[in-house]
Amino acid sequence: MKLTTEKWLKGLVAAVVTGFSTSGLSALGIAGADAVGLQVAQLDIKQLGILAATGAVVGLLAYLKQSPIPADE
Numbered sequence: 001m002k003l004t005t006e007k008w009l010k011g012l013v014a015a016v017v018t019g020f021s022t023s024g025l026s027a028l029g030i031a032g033a034d035a036v037g038l039q040v041a042q043l044d045i046k047q048l049g050i051l052a053a054t055g056a057v058v059g060l061l062a063y064l065k066q067s068p069i070p071a072d073e
Contacts, residue, residue, distance in 0.1 A: 008070050012063055019059025023052045 027048050033040045043051065 004070050008067060011067060012060070015059040015063035016056045017059075019055040019057070019062075020052050021055075022059075023055025024048075026051060026055075 027043055030040050030043060034042065
């Protein structure tokens, strides 16, 4: 039981970090578009935080859908 819960928690953290970092890469895409001359509005810190938090929540919810909370034995 303990091993299963620990494995589940590690997977949960990994899903949140992946969602967070994927959203952060979107901000780099905006900077890259600006570097090649495309007119794209830059994100401020608040918008970047919202984008990253949203990605983390999506990762969390997707993980919970695929791997629900393990039952106690």
